[in-house]
Amino acid sequence: MDLFLQQLVNGLSLGALYALIAVGYTVVYGIVQLINFAHGEIFMVGAFGAYTTWMLMGAPASLSVGIALGVVLPAMLLGGIVTSVTVALLMERLAYRPLRSAPRLAPLISAIGISIALQEAVRLFYGRIPGFPDSRRAIPFPVIEGITGRTVQFGGLTIQYSALFTLGALAVCTVLLWWFVNKTRMGRAMQATSQDADTSRLMGINVDRAIATAFAVGAALAAVAGLAHGLRYNNIDPLMGFLSGLKAFTAAVLGGIGNINGAVVGGLTLGVVEAMATTFIPGQFGSSAWKDVWAFVLLILVLVFRPQGLLGAKVVDRA
Amino acid sequence: MLEVKDLVVAYGRVQAVKGISFTVEQGQIVSLLGTNGAGKTTTLRTISGLLKPVSGEIWFEGERLDGVPAHQIVTRGIAHSPEGRRLFPRMSVEDNLLLGAFTRRDAAGVRQDLDRVYGLFTVLGERRNQAAGLFSGGEQQMLAIGRAMMSRPRLLMLDEPSMGLSPIMTQTIMRTIADLQAEGTTILLVEQNAQAALQLSDRGYVLEVGAITFSDTGAALLEDDRVKRTYLGVDL
Numbered sequence: 001m002d003l004f005l006q007q008l009v010n011g012l013s014l015g016a017l018y019a020l021i022a023v024g025y026t027v028v029y030g031i032v033q034l035i036n037f038a039h040g041e042i043f044m045v046g047a048f049g050a051y052t053t054w055m056l057m058g059a060p061a062s063l064s065v066g067i068a069l070g071v072v073l074p075a076m077l078l079g080g081i082v083t084s085v086t087v088a089l090l091m092e093r094l095a096y097r098p099l100r101s102a103p104r105l106a107p108l109i110s111a112i113g114i115s116i117a118l119q120e121a122v123r124l125f126y127g128r129i130p131g132f133p134d135s136r137r138a139i140p141f142p143v144i145e146g147i148t149g150r151t152v153q154f155g156g157l158t159i160q161y162s163a164l165f166t167l168g169a170l171a172v173c174t175v176l177l178w179w180f181v182n183k184t185r186m187g188r189a190m191q192a193t194s195q196d197a198d199t200s201r202l203m204g205i206n207v208d209r210a211i212a213t214a215f216a217v218g219a220a221l222a223a224v225a226g227l228a229h230g231l232r233y234n235n236i237d238p239l240m241g242f243l244s245g246l247k248a249f250t251a252a253v254l255g256g257i258g259n260i261n262g263a264v265v266g267g268l269t270l271g272v273v274e275a276m277a278t279t280f281i282p283g284q285f286g287s288s289a290w291k292d293v294w295a296f297v298l299l300i301l302v303l304v305f306r307p308q309g310l311l312g313a314k315v316v317d318r319a
Numbered sequence: 320m321l322e323v324k325d326l327v328v329a330y331g332r333v334q335a336v337k338g339i340s341f342t343v344e345q346g347q348i349v350s351l352l353g354t355n356g357a358g359k360t361t362t363l364r365t366i367s368g369l370l371k372p373v374s375g376e377i378w379f380e381g382e383r384l385d386g387v388p389a390h391q392i393v394t395r396g397i398a399h400s401p402e403g404r405r406l407f408p409r410m411s412v413e414d415n416l417l418l419g420a421f422t423r424r425d426a427a428g429v430r431q432d433l434d435r436v437y438g439l440f441t442v443l444g445e446r447r448n449q450a451a452g453l454f455s456g457g458e459q460q461m462l463a464i465g466r467a468m469m470s471r472p473r474l475l476m477l478d479e480p481s482m483g484l485s486p487i488m489t490q491t492i493m494r495t496i497a498d499l500q501a502e503g504t505t506i507l508l509v510e511q512n513a514q515a516a517l518q519l520s521d522r523g524y525v526l527e528v529g530a531i532t533f534s535d536t537g538a539a540l541l542e543d544d545r546v547k548r549t550y551l552g553v554d555l
């Protein structure tokens with residue numbers, strides 16, 4: 001029972017990471033019916049943006065907990081968000097907007113191209129910046145005093161501080177996002193655009209801006225995930241966006257693509273399934289090498305038996 | 320108030336509107352008549368900025384309108400109730416109406432106009448929190464018109480507002496249009512129900528395969544043999 005609860009906690013915190021990324025797939029799909037396959041790379045550049053911010057601050061180490069959590073971590077978060085949002089907006093403007101009325105295959109291919117370009121650009125050039133580490137290998141993520149390596153014991157469970165950070169970040173982001181989509185003018189504009197873009201224009205909505213905002217919102221959450229990933233695994237690398245992106249996309253489809261709540265539920269479910277599979281499936285099939293297999297088996301089962309996803313696609317107005 | 324000059328609009332290489340010119344004077348109701356595919360919807364969508372003309376000019380209140388992005392047209396004072404209603408189906412009646420007032424900042428005035436629409440179409444008021452997609456075709460048409468009124472337009476363009484409506488509801492809509500005119504709103508009307516439209520209209524233009532073939536006052540067109548034969552279904 002303790003093992004079950006422990007794996008539940010582990011699964012939820014892993015799932016929270018997926019969920020933060022999954023929201024970006026879902027928000028963009030909701031508004032332009034495009035699977036942004038470069039979104040995993042937006043998550044990756046967010047992590048690198050956070051790391052770069054830390055380097056630009058002089059790679060501060062051995063700080064007091066107060067400075068680490070009150071100054072360094074928020075600065076890294078901000079740096080990551082600015083990086084991800086900037087890259088996502090450029091990508092939308094240069095690679096997707098010109099293809100908006102093209103056949104669906106065109107933006108898809110564009111997305112794959114962007115994805116590879118971003119991976120390789122970071123892999124080959126990031127380490128060339130004087131004083132920066134070789135980015136062709138995984139880069140150790142900064143130690144944040146007060147989080148890195150810390151755990152809390154709770155009723156027989158061991159919980160990493162980084163896991164609490166991820167879960168807390170997901171909670172905050174979900175509430176902020178709900179407020180943004182439902183209570184702001186821009187949120188309403190995004191919902192309207194997702195239902196009927198031309199008619200939204202007749203209402204006076206700047207549809208291009210609503211779409212760019214969807215990309216920006218998804219990118220901001222991906223950057224939060226990038227930082228959370230660094231804290232959890234203690235390293236980042238240029239290819240980290242591939243598998244995480246694929247998992248998060250799975251989570252988005254699992255929950256019902258286009259549905260924000262679905263992305264959150266799908267992410268958490270996927271994380272828990274992976275954690276449980278590695279613990280409770282006996283023999284080699286329960287090894288960590290197989291956990292990705294179980295994640296995608298789950299996806300296939302959902303697509304076969306409940307193709308609209310757990311919560312149904314397009315409920316929160318696809319945005 | 321509105322002046323369209325030599326307007327040409329094409330879909331790819333096919334011209335749907337082939338150099339039409341017409342004017343709508345302040346305070347008038349003007350009808351565009353024409354058989355299916357004549358180019359009426361294309362004309363309205365071009366005025367709204369959803370389509371870019373190949374050539375020609377559109378002037379509104381002394382300002383050039385063609386080239387203005389679609390989302391800025393409504394702030395110029397033009398509202399467009401599109402063909403086929405085009406509601407936001409998963410949003411409530413009230414949210415649809417509020418989107419019609421998206422560019423307005425005067426909350427009190429918006430509130431007033433909401434009540435006015437609910438007064439006009441009582442079914443909308445009674446079910447204001449239900450999703451628009453759940454309503455009948457006729458009820459949706461009322462909502463589409465109400466939504467277009469919510470921006471307090473000086474020019475209201477209605478594309479087939481009586482489509483799918485019962486005769487009694489069509490009468491209500493036509494009366495509403497007359498009331499709006501009485502309040503000072505100018506109206507550009509596209510209607511299949513030529514009889515009802517021409518009775519209200521100060522002027523009518525007849526559009527055939529992308530060109531205006533003739534125009535006259537509403538009353539005169541009602542008596543015109545060509546109009547009677549083609550649009551009023553009178554066997555002469």
Ligand SMILES: Nc1ncnc2c1ncn2[C@@H]1O[C@H](COP(=O)(O)OP(=O)(O)OP(=O)(O)O)[C@@H](O)[C@H]1O
Binds near residue numbers: 360
């Ligand atoms: N999106 C489009 N792509 C290509 N051709 C189009 C498109 N929309 C309309 N057309 C063509 O342009 C012409 C004019 O169409 P339009 O919709 O303006 O006619 P209409 O007068 O509104 O007809 P109706 O009374 O049936 O609504 C038609 O020949 C139509 O087939």
Ligand SMILES: [Mg+2]
Binds near residue numbers: 360402478
């Ligand atoms: Mg039409």
